[in-house]
Amino acid sequence: MKRGPVALASTAAGLVAVIALHSSPSPSPLAGGPTTTTSSPPPPSSTGSSPATTTTTALPGALLSAVGPSEQYGYGVISVKVTVKGHRIMDVTVASLQTAESYSQQLAQQAIPMLQSEVLAAQSAHVSAISGATYTSEAYLYSLQSALDRLHVS
Amino acid sequence: MTLLDDAVVHAEPVMGTVVSFHLYPGSGGDFEARAALRAACERLHRLDEIFTTWSPASAMSRFRGGRLRPHEVPAELPVVLELCRQARAVSGGWFDPWAMPGGLDPTGLVKGWAVEQALGLLGGAGLEGAMVNAGGDVALLGHPPGGAGWRIGIRHPWRADALACVIEAEGAVATSGCYERGAHLVDPRNGRPSQAAASATVIGPRLAFADALATALAVGGDEALELIGGLAGYEAYLIRADGTELATAGVVFS
Numbered sequence: 515m516k517r518g519p520v521a522l523a524s525t526a527a528g529l530v531a532v533i534a535l536h537s538s539p540s541p542s543p544l545a546g547g548p549t550t551t552t553s554s555p556p557p558p559s560s561t562g563s564s565p566a567t568t569t570t571t572a573l574p575g576a577l578l579s580a581v582g583p584s585e586q587y588g589y590g591v592i593s594v595k596v597t598v599k600g601h602r603i604m605d606v607t608v609a610s611l612q613t614a615e616s617y618s619q620q621l622a623q624q625a626i627p628m629l630q631s632e633v634l635a636a637q638s639a640h641v642s643a644i645s646g647a648t649y650t651s652e653a654y655l656y657s658l659q660s661a662l663d664r665l666h667v668s
Numbered sequence: 669m670t671l672l673d674d675a676v677v678h679a680e681p682v683m684g685t686v687v688s689f690h691l692y693p694g695s696g697g698d699f700e701a702r703a704a705l706r707a708a709c710e711r712l713h714r715l716d717e718i719f720t721t722w723s724p725a726s727a728m729s730r731f732r733g734g735r736l737r738p739h740e741v742p743a744e745l746p747v748v749l750e751l752c753r754q755a756r757a758v759s760g761g762w763f764d765p766w767a768m769p770g771g772l773d774p775t776g777l778v779k780g781w782a783v784e785q786a787l788g789l790l791g792g793a794g795l796e797g798a799m800v801n802a803g804g805d806v807a808l809l810g811h812p813p814g815g816a817g818w819r820i821g822i823r824h825p826w827r828a829d830a831l832a833c834v835i836e837a838e839g840a841v842a843t844s845g846c847y848e849r850g851a852h853l854v855d856p857r858n859g860r861p862s863q864a865a866a867s868a869t870v871i872g873p874r875l876a877f878a879d880a881l882a883t884a885l886a887v888g889g890d891e892a893l894e895l896i897g898g899l900a901g902y903e904a905y906l907i908r909a910d911g912t913e914l915a916t917a918g919v920v921f922s
Contacts, residue, residue, distance in 0.1 A: 546725060586681070644822050645804050645843040 583611045673869040676701045682712045683779055684722065685803035686787070696794025699795050704793035705834040708786035708800075718742050718905035721775060732771050733820045748774055748781060755880035758899055762884035780879025781843055783807045785828060787875075806841045807875045819922055825866040825907055832867060832907060839901075840875035844868045844882040853886050864889035866909055871919065872902035 579597040590613030597605040676698060689708070693701040727745060730736040752765045752774050756863045761767075764773045783800050787807045790798045797810035799818065806819050819832040820841045835841070845867040846855065855862040868885035870878045885892045885904050896904040898915035903917040913918040915921075 585686075645806050645841045647823055 577604060579605075584610060672865070674748040678705055680712065682709070683716045683720070683782065683802065685762060685779075686799060687712060687783065687802045689790075690799040690801075691790065691793075691795055692797040692810070694794050694796035694810075698786045701790075702795045703854060704790045704795075708789045711790075712782055712786050714780070715744065715785065718744055719748065719774070719778045719782070721773060728774070732773075733838070748778060751781060751876055752880070753876055755884075758895075759881055759884035759888070759892065761799055761886035761897070763880045765854035767859065768854055769859050776822045776844075776883040777876055777880040780805050780807075780840070780874075782875035784840070784875045793884055804843055805879055806837075806873060808838055808840065813922075820867050820868065821879060822905065826911075832913075833905070834922045835869075835871065835905065837871050839871070839873040840878040841869065841871050842875060842878040842882040845907075853883065854855050855887050862887040863871070864909060865906055866911065867907040869905040870896060870902060871904075872899075 542621060577597055577599050579595060581595045582593055584591045586594040590611065592611050593609045595607045595609040677692060678691075680687045680691045687706055687709075689702045691705060694777060703753075718726060720726045721729055721732070722874050723729060724733075727736055727740065727756070731745060746814055752763075755763050755777055762879050763776060765776065766769060768773055780899070782805055783802045783805060785799065787800050787809055790800075791809060792890070795810060797818075798808070799812075800807045804823065806820055817836050817838065819834050820837050821834050823845075824832040825845055825867055832846070833916055845865065851863050854860065855864075865899060866884045868882050870881040872878045872881070880898075881892075881902065881904070885906055889906065889908065890897070892905050893904045893914055893916060896902050897918075903916045903918040905913070905919050907913050
């Protein structure tokens, strides 16, 4: 498989970049891993949601985690907690979830474990974007993005 | 250096989802890219206002209810209805906004069309490449830096830890499926919920049609796939309800 610069740094730069890992026409000096990338600063977030909380430590390679703001999606409100080590997402969990009715709750409970794994899997998939039916996912990724921005993963 | 160093990235909550932009400024530079981005977002909000079926006050809702007076008809509405007619014709009726149980519902085409419009506004900004992703409906312009093409992962309908596949694409990619929102797709022939496909992807030059045809493919399965394969520039990839896969000859798996 061709490997491009696997920029989790890019994850901090944008929502799609959570799953944006680009192919490269030729082997890149960075092909070996995601840890030596740099990135432009994240753009200003347009969200007016509640502020995220951040736990940080200065140690390189330490686990850092942050909770993203609550984001509306079609059927409820979700916020996401992300834990990173260096430039790698180690874990993604749901910090809070509210849905209008039990059907949506049920669907979200089915979708969220998939999304968690999806984010982790996409890190090694080298794709520009993921196409698929989504409702919960975008709010999930948006909150995740904001959480990553708080961590300045770049 | 990463390929993403110069990317302008933005996520805009609109149309009941979040539309994300990934722009690679070319000759036009960063400033022009950001100006085009603002214009594209404004356009999406305007189109959302017209076409949302969530708001009873939107032009679309009032049109459906026969409450839109002729002088209030926005220019975009007949354009969308004409595209719906074309999509219905080329899909052999598998996409039919007029056959929905709740009355006329162009939702299956409008999101793709709106994103296509937004991408059109970005087209004048001298970008090297741009990607707009509206809840999994992806519109592409140019190419990402580095000369390689766009690689789009198709979400696996059941396996949480995997993509179903990765395809190389230009233009647009849309995927429809029931795995996140239950059986919400309706078979236009009988008005009943359809679960013919686990995941239905269409690749083609226009996202408006890719979007509508993905809906058609999700409902029409094998038969719709064959139809789409006959449309110039369009390709289809289907994961059937039983997990077996089928693709038209031109799909480039990577």
